[in-house]
Amino acid sequence: MSLLRYESQVRPPLVEGDKDYHQVTEDICRPVEARPTKAWWIGFLISVAVLAFGILSVTMEVIYGTGQWNLHKTVGWGWDITNFVWWIGIGHAGTLISAILLLFRQGWRTGVNRAAEAMTIFAVICAGQFPIWHMGRVWNAFFVLPYPNTRGPLWVNFNSPLLWDVFAISTYFTVSLLFWYSGLIPDLATLRDRARKKWRKLFYGIAALGWTGSTKHWQRHEALSLVLAGLSTPLVLSVHTIVSFDFATSVVPGWHTTIFPPYFVAGAIFSGFAMVQTLLVITRKVLGLEEYITIEHIDVMNKVIVLTGSIVGIAYLTELFMAWYSAVEYENFAFFENRLNLNSPYGWSYWIMMGCNVLSPQIFWFRKMRRSLILTFFMSILINIGMWFERFVIIVTSVYRDYLPSAWATYYTPTIWEVGFYMGTFGLFFTCYFLFSKFFPVIALAEIKHILKRSGEHYKEKMDELEEESTEEFVEKHGHDHGA
């Protein structure tokens, strides 16, 4: 019995059952190597169908212009920018799990990080659609890039938060993709070396980039992961900070507040963790990975949800206090009339937000609730509805009654194409996720093996026996002479 890898017995095991390294490989590669199940085909085809409707909706918008949407004077940002901020926020949990928890040396991240990182990438792809198609003349989208042009060259405005967004989101996407793929290389090599069929050998052979598992390569790989995690951590905070600057640097009542950056980042992690729960509760069941994504993982993520949900709650209350304390009549109107007042046209959306984001997650203070799969799934949906409404409240309730009361009358409701576009991004997201779960291992193989002897149930039991021995017995059995 080796004590190379010791971990406190107070910590519950992260891998259940009696596993060795080979068994881990078998368990995690099984869903990738087996033929797709009926459930997979049904889910995949539904996703593709929804994506097709999304493409139709976008096509309508490209042909007829943004007039296909119900955006109008005062409400120039509606569902599209709401959805943009919502999707970007969802991505943040993946980076939190993969990067920040790596720096904090949280062993439990290994069970969920690969799927969460994939979620990040797909969510950022979905998010990026909204500002791009919102431009209307999408064929001119490259105007946002600072390239030498024939107009002077006239450079883009580097002082504008909207341009910061361009840089933030494209950097975030690139770095997340690199981080995810560099972590995936050793696992793809495992699949390559197990492949029997010709196309699998070819596909994983190309994808694994010739990885061998040499010690020197592992040394560099570890260094790379650590530095990329170190870079991603401030990056993920900067991305949602910059998204919040889109609002906070304006002089619109309800947007013009300094609390936005931390408040947006907490909200992003909150909604992202909810999405991770939605995906993993299903994934672990369908792919039979309950021993790797355990109730313990679900429990820990629910703790993060109750923490970030409460931070968001405090931010809401702080906003209200600051609006009152500022004694600015416009701020007061935006918060206490447009939002808080249930009888105002959009009052209902504020209270949906409050109910879903602040009140409902408080149920996770109870251990039994955190460990209930059905409740977790239900709550994860509820929270994402709440977080969507948060962005809706911020955007629409601030602009639909602007400084000019004569423009107030119009109530903003989305058209079928606006809703279709949003639905279409769900189609895109789930199409990508279904393909990912079919062709790539959803759990980081090499990383699970790394923690197996420290956190595996079987190995912890062995350590239990060791701990029960007295010190004298232990030294007698396992010690050897260092001295003479």
Next chain:
Amino acid sequence: MAVKKFISGNFYDEAVLFPAVKKVRRAGYKIHDVYTPFAIHGLDKAMGLRDTSLHTAGFIYAITGTATAVGFITWALTVDWQLNFGGKPFFSLPAWIPITFELTVLFSSIGMVLTFCYLCQLAPFVKKDHFNLRSTDDTFVMVLECTDKTNEAEAMSFLQSIGASETQVQYKETGWWLGRYDKNTRRFERKDLSGAGEPVHL
């Protein structure tokens, strides 16, 4: 290409592998490489490999990104085409911090990943030999390089005596696809025995 002779030994427990690596080095054999299914912390030290300088490369890429962003924006907004944004100064550094930061991260990440791929010679369609296909599954494969003086039978029985489950002689054509760490490997020194990466002795 010259053909070289190697002896590979399979290990199934990293707790056996660690002392074995030390014993092999002490006995004077030349370790070609150890192939493992996951990163084993301290194994590089035990093998006498130098630390990687990838971090330094990352830092250099990062400051390149910072300099590019600040330099380009300064030139574009103060020299090439001055634009008056609400009467603010042309050189408005605080407003450029977000983009400067993003480019710093972007340059560093892309640069590091490309450098990593270059150093480890990873690219699509690259085929490499790693002696045992199960080294990406559950087997730790230690490979010794044979010289003219090496007695194979002796080396194999030595590997078995220190815990290798199976041993094998393999002939390989040498070349970049096998990896060469001669320059990277320090000679065995006495102090290696008490250095980092040493398993906990009880």
